[in-house]
Amino acid sequence: MVEAEGLTKVYEGGVLAVDGVSFSVAEGEIFGFLGPNGAGKTTTIKMLVTLLRPTGGSARVCGHDVVGSPNLVRRCVGIVFQDPALDRELTGRENLDYHARMYGLPREIRERRIGEVLDLVGLRERADWPVKRYSGGMMRRLELARGLMHYPRVLFLDEPTLGLDAQTRRAIWDYILTLKREEGVSIFLTTHYMEEADRLCDRVAIIDRGRILVSGAPGDLKSGLGGGGVLIARTPDPDGLAAVVGDLWGGARVTLGEGEVVAYVDDPGRRVPDLVRAADSAGVPLDSVEIRRPSLEDVYLRYTGRRIREEEASPAEVMRARMRARMRGR
Numbered sequence: 001m002v003e004a005e006g007l008t009k010v011y012e013g014g015v016l017a018v019d020g021v022s023f024s025v026a027e028g029e030i031f032g033f034l035g036p037n038g039a040g041k042t043t044t045i046k047m048l049v050t051l052l053r054p055t056g057g058s059a060r061v062c063g064h065d066v067v068g069s070p071n072l073v074r075r076c077v078g079i080v081f082q083d084p085a086l087d088r089e090l091t092g093r094e095n096l097d098y099h100a101r102m103y104g105l106p107r108e109i110r111e112r113r114i115g116e117v118l119d120l121v122g123l124r125e126r127a128d129w130p131v132k133r134y135s136g137g138m139m140r141r142l143e144l145a146r147g148l149m150h151y152p153r154v155l156f157l158d159e160p161t162l163g164l165d166a167q168t169r170r171a172i173w174d175y176i177l178t179l180k181r182e183e184g185v186s187i188f189l190t191t192h193y194m195e196e197a198d199r200l201c202d203r204v205a206i207i208d209r210g211r212i213l214v215s216g217a218p219g220d221l222k223s224g225l226g227g228g229g230v231l232i233a234r235t236p237d238p239d240g241l242a243a244v245v246g247d248l249w250g251g252a253r254v255t256l257g258e259g260e261v262v263a264y265v266d267d268p269g270r271r272v273p274d275l276v277r278a279a280d281s282a283g284v285p286l287d288s289v290e291i292r293r294p295s296l297e298d299v300y301l302r303y304t305g306r307r308i309r310e311e312e313a314s315p316a317e318v319m320r321a322r323m324r325a326r327m328r329g330r
Contacts, residue, residue, distance in 0.1 A: 001025050001154050001186040002048060006057030009043050017043040019210035020057060025154070025188055030180055032201035033190040034296065036308050040210040041190035042082065045156050048188070049079050062153050075103075078147035078185075079156040084139060088132040092123055092142050095131060096149055103150040110149075117145035120182060121175055137168035141175055148183060155179065157189040161196060173199055192308050194296045206300055213303040222294040225253060229268035230298055232290040233275060234260045240284040248278050255301050259287075262301060264294065 002025035009018040018040040025031040033041045046052040048059055050070035059066045062076035086095050093114060100110040118124040121141040131139065140160065147155055160176065161169040173196065180187055191197050197204045198218045205215035214221065235241045241261045245254050249271070253264045265271055268291040279286050301307055 001027050001029075002031075002059070002061050002188060004044075004048070004057065004059040007044065007047060007054055007059050008056035009040075009047060009052060010055040017210055018047070021205075021207070021210070021212050022057075023205055023212060023215060025186055027186055028180070028184055029202045030176070030187040030189065030200050032188075032197045032204040033207050034192070034194070034197040034201075034204050034300065035190075035207040036192055038209075039207045041207060042158055043210075044207075045079070045158050045188070045190060048073075049077050049156055050074060075150075076153045077156060078150065078152035078154070080140075080143045080147045080158065080160055082159045082162055084143070086131050086139060086142060086146075089130060091128050091130055092118070092134070092145075093127040095142060096146055099146045100149045105150060113149055113151075117148050120148070120178060121145045135168075136164055137171060140164065140168075140172055144172075144175060144179065148179065148185070152185060154186045154188065157187060159190055159192070161191075161193065169193075169196070176200055194300070194308065198296050204296070206303055208304050214299070218296055221299045222296065225264045225294050225298055225302060228266040229264070230292050230294050231263045231265055231268040231271060231275070232260055232292075233263075233279075234287040234289075235279075235285055236287070237284050240282065241279060241286070244278050244282050244284055245275070248274060253302070255298075255305070257301060257305075257307060262298065264298070 005022050006020045007018060008020050010016050021044065033044065035041055043052065047054050048061055048066060050066050050073050053067060061073045064072040066073050090098065096114045096117065097110055100113065105113065118127050121144055123138065123141055123145065126138065131142065134142065161172050164172065176187065177200065179185060189200065201218060203215060203217055205212045233241055236259065238256050238259060238261050242254055242256055245252065245261055245263050249263065249265055255262045272289050272291065275289065276286060297307060
């Protein structure tokens with residue numbers, strides 16, 4: 001449904017936003033880009049939906065070239081942007097009807113489809129409320145419904161839960177999975193939430209500084225780290241502790257984070273006493289030791305050398321979150 005080969009975007013001033021990415025999205029699949037702010041996620045989506053012209057490479061959506069056949073691409077895709085794009089003075093039903101008219105859907109099809117998508121996202125009872133009375137989660141659900149009005153074959157979701165609280169975010173995840181199951185639509189989403197990518201995506205690509213570092217099914221990426229578990233040791237001397245871990249378990253995969261050493265080992269709980277004794281003998285202080293199963297965050301740390309700080313939003317994201325909070329409160 002989506003094929004990109006060497007897709008590249010360079011903005012004015014020589015800013016390289018997307019650096020030769022290649023990937024594909026299969027029919028009926030949820031494929032995700034996982035990465036921090038500025039990684040090139042939104043730029044990639046804008047090229048795929050024909051809002052930006054690529055600087056290099058090629059891409060096809062539903063078999064149509066994004067440069068050579070932009071109108072055909074637009075007819076087969078739906079998109080939910082990061083920023084709210086609803087008319088708050090109109091009702092939910094009127095927003096959907098307006099969108100359907102833009103795509104030229106006849107009246108009888110519009111009316112039937114509005115009912116279908118409202119049921120899909122659980123908004124039929126509030127369809128005739130002005131959107132300004134909707135909560136942030138309801139607005140996001142309405143945007144999902146609007147993106148489906150014209151029967152798209154591919155739905156693009158750019159940070160679909162940005163600015164929502166944890167409970168609402170999980171509810172939106174359930175609706176996205178319902179879209180895949182009941183509409184049979186292929187979904188391309190971007191996110192910087194590890195749990196979101198793990199929960200929703202059949203396959204995920206970790207993207208950083210415009211380049212795809214690794215891609216695959218979340219389970220395969222996690223198992224590919226090696227070892228049966230994760231041992232996280234926090235210390236003011238990570239280099240010293242990494243040397244201790246290397247002496248103890250030479251074959252273990254080790255990653256240095258900010259003030260911590262992460263080791264991927266079999267039976268990590270059994271190894272904690274050995275680590276504590278070895279660190280003490282070497283004079284390396286230990287603040288804490290934690291054990292758990294591998295996560296996508298460990299995969300991200302392995303390939304980038306740092307964690308995504310989800311709590312550190314960009315100024316633009318902070319502004320968007322504040323706007324949504326004000327809109328919910330009105």
